[in-house]
Amino acid sequence: MSLLQIENASVFYEDFQALYDINITVEEGEIFACIGANGAGKSTMLKTVAGVLVPKVGRILFDGRPIDHMPPYKRVELGISSVPEGRRVFPSLTVHENLLIGAYRNRKGPWTTDAVYDLFPLLRPLKKRQASGLSGGEQQALAIGRALMANPRLILMDEVSLGLAPVVIKRIYEAFPTLLENGCTILVVEQDVQHVLTVATHVACFLEGRIALQGVPSELTNEQITAAYFGV
Amino acid sequence: MKTTTSTAAAETRPYSVWVANRTNLIILGIGVLVLIIFIVFPFFDLTSWTRRLVEFFCYLALAQLWNLMLGYAGLISVGQQGYIGIGAYTLWLFSDIIGINPLISVIFAAIGGVIIALPAAALVFRLKGGYLAIGTWVIAEILRLIVANIKRTGGGSGITIQATSRMAQDMGAEGWMPLVYWWALASAVIAIAVTYLLLRSRTGLALKAMRDNDLAAESTGVNLWRTKLYTYLIAGAGCAMVGAIEAMYSLRVHPGSAFSVNWTAYLIFITVIGGIGTIEGPVIGTIIFYVLRETTSQYGTWYFIALGLLAIVVTIWSPAGIYGWVIKKTGFMLFPLQRKLRFAREGETPAPLASGGEKAVA
Amino acid sequence: MDWLNAIIQGILLGGLYSLFAVGLSLVFGTMRLTNLAHGDLTVLPAYIALIIVGSTPRFNPLYAIPMVMVIMFVFGYLLQRGVLNFVVNSGDIAGVIVTFGMSIVIMNGLQEAFTANSQGLDAGQIENMSITLSDQLAIGWLPLIIFILAVVVIAALQLYMSRTKMGRAFRAVSDDQEAARLMGINTKHIWAVAMGVALLIVTIGGVMMGIRTTFNPLLGADRLIFAFEAVIIGGMGSSWGTLLGGVVLGVAQLLGALVFGPAWQILAGHVVFVIILALRPRGFLAKTVTA
Ligand SMILES: Nc1ncnc2c1ncn2[C@@H]1O[C@H](COP(=O)(O)OP(=O)(O)OP(=O)(O)O)[C@@H](O)[C@H]1O
Ligand SMILES: [Mg+2]
Numbered sequence: 001m002s003l004l005q006i007e008n009a010s011v012f013y014e015d016f017q018a019l020y021d022i023n024i025t026v027e028e029g030e031i032f033a034c035i036g037a038n039g040a041g042k043s044t045m046l047k048t049v050a051g052v053l054v055p056k057v058g059r060i061l062f063d064g065r066p067i068d069h070m071p072p073y074k075r076v077e078l079g080i081s082s083v084p085e086g087r088r089v090f091p092s093l094t095v096h097e098n099l100l101i102g103a104y105r106n107r108k109g110p111w112t113t114d115a116v117y118d119l120f121p122l123l124r125p126l127k128k129r130q131a132s133g134l135s136g137g138e139q140q141a142l143a144i145g146r147a148l149m150a151n152p153r154l155i156l157m158d159e160v161s162l163g164l165a166p167v168v169i170k171r172i173y174e175a176f177p178t179l180l181e182n183g184c185t186i187l188v189v190e191q192d193v194q195h196v197l198t199v200a201t202h203v204a205c206f207l208e209g210r211i212a213l214q215g216v217p218s219e220l221t222n223e224q225i226t227a228a229y230f231g232v
Numbered sequence: 233m234k235t236t237t238s239t240a241a242a243e244t245r246p247y248s249v250w251v252a253n254r255t256n257l258i259i260l261g262i263g264v265l266v267l268i269i270f271i272v273f274p275f276f277d278l279t280s281w282t283r284r285l286v287e288f289f290c291y292l293a294l295a296q297l298w299n300l301m302l303g304y305a306g307l308i309s310v311g312q313q314g315y316i317g318i319g320a321y322t323l324w325l326f327s328d329i330i331g332i333n334p335l336i337s338v339i340f341a342a343i344g345g346v347i348i349a350l351p352a353a354a355l356v357f358r359l360k361g362g363y364l365a366i367g368t369w370v371i372a373e374i375l376r377l378i379v380a381n382i383k384r385t386g387g388g389s390g391i392t393i394q395a396t397s398r399m400a401q402d403m404g405a406e407g408w409m410p411l412v413y414w415w416a417l418a419s420a421v422i423a424i425a426v427t428y429l430l431l432r433s434r435t436g437l438a439l440k441a442m443r444d445n446d447l448a449a450e451s452t453g454v455n456l457w458r459t460k461l462y463t464y465l466i467a468g469a470g471c472a473m474v475g476a477i478e479a480m481y482s483l484r485v486h487p488g489s490a491f492s493v494n495w496t497a498y499l500i501f502i503t504v505i506g507g508i509g510t511i512e513g514p515v516i517g518t519i520i521f522y523v524l525r526e527t528t529s530q531y532g533t534w535y536f537i538a539l540g541l542l543a544i545v546v547t548i549w550s551p552a553g554i555y556g557w558v559i560k561k562t563g564f565m566l567f568p569l570q571r572k573l574r575f576a577r578e579g580e581t582p583a584p585l586a587s588g589g590e591k592a593v594a
Numbered sequence: 595m596d597w598l599n600a601i602i603q604g605i606l607l608g609g610l611y612s613l614f615a616v617g618l619s620l621v622f623g624t625m626r627l628t629n630l631a632h633g634d635l636t637v638l639p640a641y642i643a644l645i646i647v648g649s650t651p652r653f654n655p656l657y658a659i660p661m662v663m664v665i666m667f668v669f670g671y672l673l674q675r676g677v678l679n680f681v682v683n684s685g686d687i688a689g690v691i692v693t694f695g696m697s698i699v700i701m702n703g704l705q706e707a708f709t710a711n712s713q714g715l716d717a718g719q720i721e722n723m724s725i726t727l728s729d730q731l732a733i734g735w736l737p738l739i740i741f742i743l744a745v746v747v748i749a750a751l752q753l754y755m756s757r758t759k760m761g762r763a764f765r766a767v768s769d770d771q772e773a774a775r776l777m778g779i780n781t782k783h784i785w786a787v788a789m790g791v792a793l794l795i796v797t798i799g800g801v802m803m804g805i806r807t808t809f810n811p812l813l814g815a816d817r818l819i820f821a822f823e824a825v826i827i828g829g830m831g832s833s834w835g836t837l838l839g840g841v842v843l844g845v846a847q848l849l850g851a852l853v854f855g856p857a858w859q860i861l862a863g864h865v866v867f868v869i870i871l872a873l874r875p876r877g878f879l880a881k882t883v884t885a
Binding site: 302306308310354355358359360361362363365366367369370373374377378381493496497500504508533534536537539540541542543544547548551 | 622626627628630677680681684686687688689690691692694695696697698699701702703705706815818819822823826830857858860861864865867868871872875
């Protein structure tokens with residue numbers, strides 16, 4: 001059984017349709033990458049999976065169970081957690097408190113604050129600092145750590161590398177294998193296409209609310225991807 | 233006026249912006265007729281109805297002004313009773329102490345309202361949103377307490393306005409009441425006209441932009457603070473004027489009732505039930521309020537409980553009010569403030585409209 | 595000596611105001627809702643206590659306080675889930691209108707049930723006991739207890755917010771509602787608990803005030819305004835600021851009454867509030883607001 005299935009989902013912001021008839025299947029243990037131009041609908045899809053948006057048409061199945069009308073917190077309980085676009089760490093909370101919020105639903109699993117500090121050692125000395133004072137890279141590490149604290153089976157990452165220095169991006173991507181080892185499937189949205197394709201096991205290219213191309217990266221040519229990305 | 237929307241930008245068809253349509257013109261004709269009937273109404277010796285209409289017009293004017301602040305400027309005041317009270321006492325001051333004809337003193341009341349509103353705005357505008365609302369209430373309480381603590385104004389037990397009482401006595405009810413009536417009618421017409429004209433103007437567009445999005449309005453160079461201030465001043469002047477008319481009507485002023493927060497309760501009810509952000513909404517709301525008042529106000533507290541519950545229920549489940557519901561069902565507006573976008577059909581040039589409404593061709 | 599007395603009584607009165615203010619501030623902080631029914635919700639618990647102890651007291655109303663606190667917590671929770679959660683994200687206007695409507699309903703409901711006449715709660719001996727400092731200066735036990743309770747409550751709330759999981763969730767929701775939901779926090783529940791806690795705190799002040807003086811259904815408006823003034827004077831978002839704001843307001847009122855006469859008591863408080871708003875619009879101890 002697939003971990004996540006999105007079937008014929010159409011999603012609206014009031015009257016504006018952001019996603020048209022999306023079909024996606026994510027298998028356990030995958031690194032599933034979503035790419036596409038600005039405004040293509042990638043974040044909208046992640047929010048729909050997380051539950052802050054509800055599809056008007058279509059279904060979402062997690063582990064074979066329909067979850068489309070579950071509120072976000074129930075989905076976190078099932079093991080879906082998020083690294084939202086723009087990090088969205090809680091500015092007035094300390095680094096440590098941010099991590100503890102990630103564990104709010106008390107899901108059992110390998111991730112603890114110590115495990116996160118081991119994964120991102122840069123966070124350990126910042127433990128007591130307010131998150132608002134962190135650098136962009138530190139905040140991103142914190143946002144990922146916070147999502148891991150939920151001990152997710154599926155982690156939704158939105159543009160984790162945006163605005164970060166190459167070394168920081170490298171460190172974040174280096175963490176991916178550790179996540180997979182710990183039973184966490186990754187659904188990642190990325191602007192940096194070249195980089196993500198080297199690690200992804202599956203890629204879906206969004207274009208104006210639709211999926212223009214899907215497949216295994218090694219089986220797709222650069223031309224195909226460029227065409228799907230720009231819609232030519 | 234140039235109008236572009238994202239949908240329009242995507243379309244290549246010519247379009248025009250329609251502000252009014254023929255039905256609106258017919259309605260306008262009917263409106264003028266109704267106005268004439270209202271003007272001549274007191275000549276048909278129906279004193280009890282004249283009295284009722286005085287109150288009706290006062291509530292209508294107040295509701296329009298409250299709605300102007302709320303629906304278009306996002307300014308929520310629960311302290312307009314402060315201006316109503318100031319208006320009433322200014323009337324007393326000018327007619328009894330200074331000795332000016334009360335019918336003229338009404339104008340001074342409006343000026344008094346502005347004089348109070350200016351510093352009040354400078355203070356309460358430092359607060360945001362809901363806290364601003366409580367701030368307006370504090371201002372009203374300060375005014376009430378000052379008036380109630382001054383001996384000369386009769387203190388907490390209020391005072392009879394001698395000038396108006398004398399005139400009412402000399403002329404008799406048939407002579408006096410129509411004069412009050414015309415002032416009340418004028419206040420309602422002025423409130424509606426000012427609201428309408430203001431909203432059709434550039435400032436009106438700015439206000440709507442502001443209601444939709446503070447940031448967007450800011451970035452297009454709209455001076456938020458100033459536009460909010462203008463609506464607040466206009467509402468202050470208008471409410472004071474109505475307060476003065478109310479005082480002429482009741483011949484007495486009393487701090488407890490002139491400065492009563494019940495005024496706000498009524499205004500909220502009227503505007504919310506009728507429909508926030510439209511001119512027609514408060515008209516409908518005032519009629520409903522009036523019918524409710526005439527039939528159930530003897531039940532006292534239950535009447536207030538009903539008003540409160542209705543305001544809650546409508547705000548949560550049908551925030552556009554009755555008139556919003558009508559617009560949604562019929563697409564019809566009596567006072568067209570929203571510009572409707574109409575695309576020309578294939579091969580049709582957009583016909584400019586007969587009325588003087590603004591139009592634009594992209 | 596009169597001055598000293600007015601200042602001391604004002605400080606003690608300020609403790610009471612800060613009890614009211616903390617609730618208003620808590621609700622605003624967690625859900626950006628300005629609750630105009632807050633004042634009436636401070637009057638309500640005194641009536642609930644009255645029902646519990648009966649008009650010929652079955653027992654001391656002080657013992658009823660914990661029970662009333664529980665009732666008000668449950669009431670606040672249900673009120674939030676049943677009504678107010680619908681307006682939390684609909685902007686200031688909807689919030690103000692709905693809570694103003696609630697205020698009218700509660701106030702008139704209380705009048706309908708208990709008449710507009712003033713009532714009192716009789717706690718017996720303690721109401722008249724005082725500590726004599728000199729022959730002209732005495733501190734009543736009851737006002738002192740109220741003040742101490744205010745300090746204890748504010749300290750406890752601080753601890754609750756900073757040390758417990760629930761307090762952390764309050765702060766997270768206050769910072770970023772959507773991110774909090776993505777982390778598995780049920781914001782509807784958090785808001786309801788916040789309202790429950792706010793009313794639970796307000797209950798202490800409401801019932802104690804009912805014992806100390808009399809109460810009637812019309813007191814809500816003034817209580818709301820006092821709470822609001824204390825919040826603004828103290829600085830939004832700061833609990834200790836709220837205590838300071840309450841004290842400033844209480845002292846201003848009693849000094850005003852001393853100098854100009856009792857009729858000017860409340861006005862003196864408003865005037866000091868206005869001066870502070872004009873000179874220091876962010877209050878004394880405002881927390882720096884993070885974006
Ligand atoms: N809250 C919102 N209200 C209305 N429309 C929205 C909202 N959020 C996004 N949209 C619109 O939905 C479409 C898809 O947006 P989305 O954020 O999913 O794009 P994206 O692929 O994540 O883009 P980016 O790479 O820039 O983050 C865009 O046209 C956007 O303008
Ligand atoms: Mg995005």
